[in-house]
Amino acid sequence: MxxxxxxxxxxxxxxxxxxxxxxxxxxxxxxLPLSATVLLKMSMEELTTSSEEIVQGKVKEITSQWNEKKTLIFSEIKIEVKERIKGEKEKKEIVIRQLGGKVGDLRLKVIGMPVFQEEEEVILFLKKDEKQLNKFYVTGLSEGKFAIKKEKVERKNMPVRQFIGNIKHIIKKFDGGKK
Amino acid sequence: MSFGKRLAGIVTIFLGIVCNYSFAFKLLPCKWARSDIPVDYYINYYGTPDCSGENAAIISSFNSWENVSGQYMDFTYKGPSSETYALDGTNLCVWIESGWNLYGFSSNAIAIATVWYNESTNEIIEADITFNGEHFEWSSSGESNKMDVQNIATHEIGHFLGLDDLKDSSDSEATMFWIAGWGETKKRTLSPNDQDGIRALYPGSSGPKTGEFIMEAKVSLINNLIDLSKGDTCSIGFRLFESKRIKINIYTIDGELVKDLADDVYGEGDHWVFWSGKNDAGNKVGAGIYLVKLNFTDKIYKIALVK
The missing domain is CATH 1.20.5 (Single alpha-helices involved in coiled-coils or other helix-helix interfaces)
Known part of the structure; x- marks a missing residue:
């Protein structure tokens, strides 16, 4: 036929x-279906304006441990900052604290939480941890993490400089350029 | 390039895009062991202050998955619980009304499923579902300016049993699509792809399931064959979504009443009654075929007694 x-x-x-x-x-x-517009998905403007820190960096270390009562596992992800795109002070390192991780053979998987790998290059939208103010969590769960591969923001298929430029434009538009 | 080659190229690209554009389902790296099924679950007794009927909505959500044909996953609602969100041996559905962000959960996350599993066996040990009561208002009737409990719960239960999110826009009609909207109820109904997902995880049949009735006979032999000399009992289970008066009677094959097994009001949840082969007078009945009749279903079940 x-x-x-x-x-x-x-x-x-x-x-x-x-x-x-x-x-x-x-x-x-x-x-081919058109992209759907869904109410609670965060736009780039929402991600940008609701985040307290936005950084480009590299994942240097991931550690997981039990909380005090041994009822939950939390992970800490150390990020070596390459460029601070939004935030109050210059930081060379940022620590993300999030629920989930592995201790021994036991893994706590939180569906939707961003997954990190050591040496991964990323752009992160972050908010301050309300319990440990020197640490952060990712805005919008996995929506606030953008992996970089071969100088491109993978999820957007966009050059890194262009993506960062778009974020800075949003910051300037909503914050009047304050950093 | 000839027209034919250009056309072949376009068709290939088109098919390639279509074929790679969406996933039927995506699996988590873990699932429940068969020995843990039926999986017990609880609902925190505080529920949500935003509406009533949230428990029934959650139970309906579990039933949606359980009633998919060609798979053996089964759940048992064990009732309300005072437990909170933690690794504690309780598979819990709970609302968090304050401190949502303390877990690192973003405010736009409507609900979160967490799964504890052994990475060497990939077997799930515990799964919990938390609903964001701090940043969202909830409804059990699909109100347009609130989050629908059954809509969201059906999605989260997909994670509970081992399915991952679908993120491609072509999967937007599937229950496991990762985005939900205000007043949305479409996730209450499993798409064919969602059903394929649970079948992929737990292939095979789970046995008879008609309406609200579950019947399981504890036997030494297969099927509904009770060996009274070995002390077997017949277990008759039923699940209710609301309080109901239940009557269960045992009859001979000729229609003679043997045992008035249950005649009481039972609350919402799973219940079991047992027959050890004795009549109302307390005497053991003879070997033969007996009929189990329940007042809320027309189906009649048979038990064979042997000695």
């Missing part, structure tokens, strides 16, 4: 071939 289809195509006149080609191209753009 597939071979018969190509024989049919070869038999078409040029004008009909062009119409068929345009129709197929049109199908690609109209059949």
């Amino acid at each position: 597939f071979v018969g289809f190509f024989e049919y195509i070869r038999g078409l006149r040029v004008k009909k071939k062009r119409v068929l080609l345009i129709s197929l191209l049109g199908m690609i753009f109209f059949v």
Whole structure:
């Protein structure tokens, strides 16, 4: 059946071939679903304005341990800061504290929490931990973490400098350029 | 390049995009061991102050997954619990009304499922579901300006049993799609892809399930065959979503009443009654086929007694 289809195509006149080609191209753009707009997904503006710190950096160390009562496992992720995009003071290192992690064979997986790997390059949107003010958590769970691969922000398929430029534009628009 | 080659290229790209555009389902790296099924779960007795009926909504959510055909996952609601969010041997559904951010949970997270598992066996040890009561108002009836309990619970229970989020926009109609909206109720109904997910995790049949009735016979032999000489008993279970008067009677094959097994008001949840092969007078009945009738279903169940 597939071979018969190509024989049919070869038999078409040029004008009909062009119409068929345009129709197929049109199908690609109209059949593929459009991105959905969903109410509680955070926009880049919401991520940016609600975050207290935004940094580009590298994951240097991940450690996990039990809380005092041994009822929950928390992880601390040390980030070596390469560029501070938003925040009060210059920091060379930032520590993220989040629920989840592994102690021995036991893992606590928190669905939706960002997953880190040592040596990973990232851009992070952060808020201050309300219990340990010198530490942070990621805004919007995994929405606030953008992995960088080959100088591109993976999730956006965008060069890092362009992505950071967009964030700074939002900051300037909403905060008047205050840092 | 000839027209035919260009066309083949376009078709290939198109098919490639379509075929790689969405996942039917995604699995977590863990699941429940068969020996742990049915999985018990509890609901914190404070519930949510925003609405009533949240317990029934959560139970309905668990039932949605359980009632998928061709899989053996089973849940048992054990009732309200005073436990809080922690590793404590209790699979708990609980609202957090304050301190949501203390766990590192973002304010826009409507609910969170957490799964404890052994990484060497990938078996789930405990799973808990927390609902964000601090930043969201809840409804059990799909009110437009609130979060619907059953909608969100059905999604989180997907994680509870071992499914991961779907994030592609082409999966937006699936229960396991990671974004929800105000007043949304579509996640209450499992899509074919969601059903395929639970079948992939727990393939096979789980046995008879009709309506609200579950029947399990504790036997030495297979099926509903009770060997009285070995002290077997027949266990008859039923699940209620609201308080109800339940009558369960045992009859001979000729319709003669043998045992008035239950005649009482039972509350919401799972209940069990047992028959040890004795009649109302306390005497052991003879070997043969007996019929179990319940007042809330037309189905009649058979038990075979042997000595």
